[in-house]
Amino acid sequence: MTGFLEHGNNVALQSFGVVLDASPDALLALTADGTVLAANAAAARLFGLQRDAFTGLDHRLLIAEGFREEVGQLLQEVLRQPEASPPPREVQGLRRDGTEFPLEVAAALLPRTGVAWAPDSHTAQADPPGARLVLSARGTAHRKAADANLREAMSLLTATLESTADGILVIGTDGRVAGFNEQFLSMWRLPPDVMEADSEEPALRLVMEQVADPESFTARLGEVQGDPAAESHDVVELNDGRTFERYSRPQRVGTRIVGRVWSFRDVTPRRRAQEQAHRAMMDLAVQAEKLRAMAFQDPLTGLANRAVFNDALSEALQEPRLKTVDVLLLDLDDFKEVNDILGHQAGDDMLIEVARRLRGCVPTADVVARLGGDEFVVLLTACPDADAIAACIVRCLHVPVTINGTVQRPSLSLGVASLGQDSMGPSELLRHADIAMYAAKAAGKNRFLRFHPDMMQALVQRTHMESGLQLAVSRNEIAVDFQPIVSHRMGQVVQFEALARWDRGGERVPPSIFIPLAERTGLIGEIGTEVMAVGMVQLAGWLNEDPSRSLAVNVSGVQLQEPEFAGTVLRLAEASGVAPYQLVLEVTESVFFDDDCSLIQQLSTLRDAGARVALDDFGTGYSSLGRLQDLPVDTVKIDRTFVSMVRTGNERLPILSSMINMAHSLGLTVTAEGIETAAQADYLAALECDSLQGYLFSLPEPGERLGHALHHAEEALNALKGR
Ligand code: C2E
Ligand code: MG
Ligand code: MG
Numbered sequence: 001m002t003g004f005l006e007h008g009n010n011v012a013l014q015s016f017g018v019v020l021d022a023s024p025d026a027l028l029a030l031t032a033d034g035t036v037l038a039a040n041a042a043a044a045r046l047f048g049l050q051r052d053a054f055t056g057l058d059h060r061l062l063i064a065e066g067f068r069e070e071v072g073q074l075l076q077e078v079l080r081q082p083e084a085s086p087p088p089r090e091v092q093g094l095r096r097d098g099t100e101f102p103l104e105v106a107a108a109l110l111p112r113t114g115v116a117w118a119p120d121s122h123t124a125q126a127d128p129p130g131a132r133l134v135l136s137a138r139g140t141a142h143r144k145a146a147d148a149n150l151r152e153a154m155s156l157l158t159a160t161l162e163s164t165a166d167g168i169l170v171i172g173t174d175g176r177v178a179g180f181n182e183q184f185l186s187m188w189r190l191p192p193d194v195m196e197a198d199s200e201e202p203a204l205r206l207v208m209e210q211v212a213d214p215e216s217f218t219a220r221l222g223e224v225q226g227d228p229a230a231e232s233h234d235v236v237e238l239n240d241g242r243t244f245e246r247y248s249r250p251q252r253v254g255t256r257i258v259g260r261v262w263s264f265r266d267v268t269p270r271r272r273a274q275e276q277a278h279r280a281m282m283d284l285a286v287q288a289e290k291l292r293a294m295a296f297q298d299p300l301t302g303l304a305n306r307a308v309f310n311d312a313l314s315e316a317l318q319e320p321r322l323k324t325v326d327v328l329l330l331d332l333d334d335f336k337e338v339n340d341i342l343g344h345q346a347g348d349d350m351l352i353e354v355a356r357r358l359r360g361c362v363p364t365a366d367v368v369a370r371l372g373g374d375e376f377v378v379l380l381t382a383c384p385d386a387d388a389i390a391a392c393i394v395r396c397l398h399v400p401v402t403i404n405g406t407v408q409r410p411s412l413s414l415g416v417a418s419l420g421q422d423s424m425g426p427s428e429l430l431r432h433a434d435i436a437m438y439a440a441k442a443a444g445k446n447r448f449l450r451f452h453p454d455m456m457q458a459l460v461q462r463t464h465m466e467s468g469l470q471l472a473v474s475r476n477e478i479a480v481d482f483q484p485i486v487s488h489r490m491g492q493v494v495q496f497e498a499l500a501r502w503d504r505g506g507e508r509v510p511p512s513i514f515i516p517l518a519e520r521t522g523l524i525g526e527i528g529t530e531v532m533a534v535g536m537v538q539l540a541g542w543l544n545e546d547p548s549r550s551l552a553v554n555v556s557g558v559q560l561q562e563p564e565f566a567g568t569v570l571r572l573a574e575a576s577g578v579a580p581y582q583l584v585l586e587v588t589e590s591v592f593f594d595d596d597c598s599l600i601q602q603l604s605t606l607r608d609a610g611a612r613v614a615l616d617d618f619g620t621g622y623s624s625l626g627r628l629q630d631l632p633v634d635t636v637k638i639d640r641t642f643v644s645m646v647r648t649g650n651e652r653l654p655i656l657s658s659m660i661n662m663a664h665s666l667g668l669t670v671t672a673e674g675i676e677t678a679a680q681a682d683y684l685a686a687l688e689c690d691s692l693q694g695y696l697f698s699l700p701e702p703g704e705r706l707g708h709a710l711h712h713a714e715e716a717l718n719a720l721k722g723r
Contacts, residue, residue, distance in 0.1 A: 026045075088105060091104075169263075175200060188203075188207055190203055212238055233247050295307070296308045303376070331376075331441070332354065332411070343404070365380055397410050414436075496706075500528075531554075557599070569611070581611065584613070619659065636668055643673060649679035681720055
């Protein structure tokens with residue numbers, strides 16, 4: 001190269017001058033003692049000096065005071081050992097305006113070349129004479145700023161790491177701990193020195209001791225470690241009840257994986273809150289289930305309720321593929337008596353037992369529901385023989401059951417209605433079953449009947465009858481018949497029982513039909529008063545002739561609930577001139593099982609006034625003989641079902657004798673009802689029964705035929721004497 005230059009190639013020299021000037025680094029040619037001989041354009045820009053101002057300048061004037069010696073040493077080193085190429089120095093430069101700036105300087109020995117040093121003139125010049133060194137200088141202000149940024153970023157990172165609630169651990173690919181934060185130590189309760197070990201082993205061991213399921217934890221760690229690029233997340237349960245969430249992702253520098261970052265978050269409070277919320281949700285769900293059950297279930301029997309049945313029936317009727325839909329509606333017979341006499345608990349027990357049997361009878365039923373009270377319903381779809389099921393229900397339910405210590409035989413009336421050829425709505429079908437059920441009751445109970453259109457007629461009649469009964473009193477349709485009651489000992493009629501009659505448009509409606517209807521509709525009060533008033537008026541004369549004679553009237557429980565009842569009776573007696581002690585009020589035993597005290601009060605008022613109380617139809621109800629002594633009664637009327645047991649008069653019927661003896665021992669008198677034969681009269685007379693009543697002596701007769709009735713009765717008595 002020297003040769004090339006010595007040949008004075010002008011173009012080459014010019015190019016070299018351009019190169020020097022284009023250099024981004026400042027270049028200064030120095031003498032061995034540090035005097036500047038020449039400088040390039042970059043130097044002029046860096047130090048803020050004209051280029052010619054450099055010539056002859058002591059280089060030290062370009063260096064800030066505290067760094068001059070260092071630069072001097074650098075130059076000395078280069079002069080002494082040019083091949084050692086000493087590293088650049090970080091110093092402060094000094095501008096012409098006195099400002100300092102960071103500077104990196106390097107120096108090299110200048111070979112003697114004769115290269116041009118006037119680049120801007122584009123003319124080749126030889127090296128400045130005496131130049132021995134070249135000093136290159138680079139401003140590093142930009143680098144300092146970058147360093148400061150880096151430091152700031154680092155401290156921010158550290159602060160973030162330390163302030164985060166997560167415990168963080170960084171493991172290098174070589175397995176060494178590359179970093180962790182305080183939180184990591186405190187979460188895992190690790191002593192700091194365990195992290196200074198060469199491997200993660202000791203820390204890992206302490207961690208494992210705390211994990212509730214170390215096996216699966218290890219397995220999961222293994223999976224992650226097997227795949228350095230994997231990111232994973234799971235939940236770690238600790239022995240002490242804490243729960244950590246674990247995240248793990250690779251640590252990368254650029255695209256290279258240099259380690260793995262593990263971060264742990266203590267989610268125990270969140271987990272507990274979640275568990276609490278979950279428990280609350282479960283409780284709510286249980287509550288909701290209870291509410292739902294309450295909405296669809298009969299709470300007493302556990303059967304479905306009316307709403308469920310209605311829905312199921314509507315659905316069944318809308319299902320065109322169903323060939324048969326049968327509704328079996330059933331109502332217990334005389335359930336009110338069980339409730340009244342044995343108490344509500346027994347009533348409930350009876351309903352529960354009936355529900356149980358019902359379910360057992362029809363396991364294939366679509367729905368078995370309790371509609372309310374003692375009314376149940378069964379829905380059958382696609383059943384080949386609904387009548388057979390109905391018969392089975394009636395049979396199964398009639399099996400005896402012991403309730404509250406007494407043996408009962410539940411009996412029920414059941415109506416069957418089925419979907420026929422014509423389409424029918426759910427309410428219509430249910431109504432048909434209801435009509436059939438009533439027909440079953442009317443036909444004598446404890447049976448089932450299938451709906452027949454004729455039954456509609458009966459229903460129409462029933463409703464018709466109800467409206468007719470409402471007008472019966474005002475239309476004077478209620479009449480009274482009198483049936484004599486005789487004392488065979490005295491050989492005469494001692495009493496008449498007044499019996500209500502309804503003459504409805506020339507047709508006589510039996511009391512067994514209209515009395516229950518009157519009781520249900522509350523009309524019995526009005527009718528009973530009418531019977532009493534008419535009876536007293538018509539019998540006043542006969543009663544006045546002999547104070548030992550009396551008039552018996554039937555009183556229903558409904559009437560006794562009327563607070564004015566006793567007052568009304570006494571007023572009527574006074575108005576008709578009948579002494580109260582000549583009155584006998586016939587009540588059935590069921591009235592005494594009502595909790596109503598005012599009812600007892602009514603009877604007491606009347607008894608205090610001298611009236612007597614007779615227990616009608618005795619023996620047919622639920623009470624035992626033992627209960628008799630507690631009741632405010634003076635007489636028992638033995639029901640004719642017992643009397644009818646006497647056929648020849650030679651049979652032994654201890655039930656009759658014990659009834660009579662018991663009543664007598666309590667100071668009560670006894671009347672036997674339904675005496676139709678002389679044998680029956682004799683039998684009861686022999687048992688010391690006080691009075692006898694029945695067709696043998698006389699049918700019930702209207703007031704006008706009272707003489708006839710008396711006559712007939714006395715004749716019958718005489719006939720008995722002659723036997
Ligand atoms: P009850 O009070 O037991 O009346 C006796 C019933 O037995 C009467 O029926 C009577 O006609 C009938 N009877 C009397 N002797 C014989 C006999 O030898 N053989 C047969 N087979 N029957 C006999 P009736 O008049 O049909 O009355 C039925 C029931 O209606 C009465 O039974 C009574 O419980 C009720 N009743 C009648 N009138 C009234 C009333 O004014 N008020 C109330 N609350 N109930 C009444
Ligand atoms: Mg009676
Ligand atoms: Mg009776």
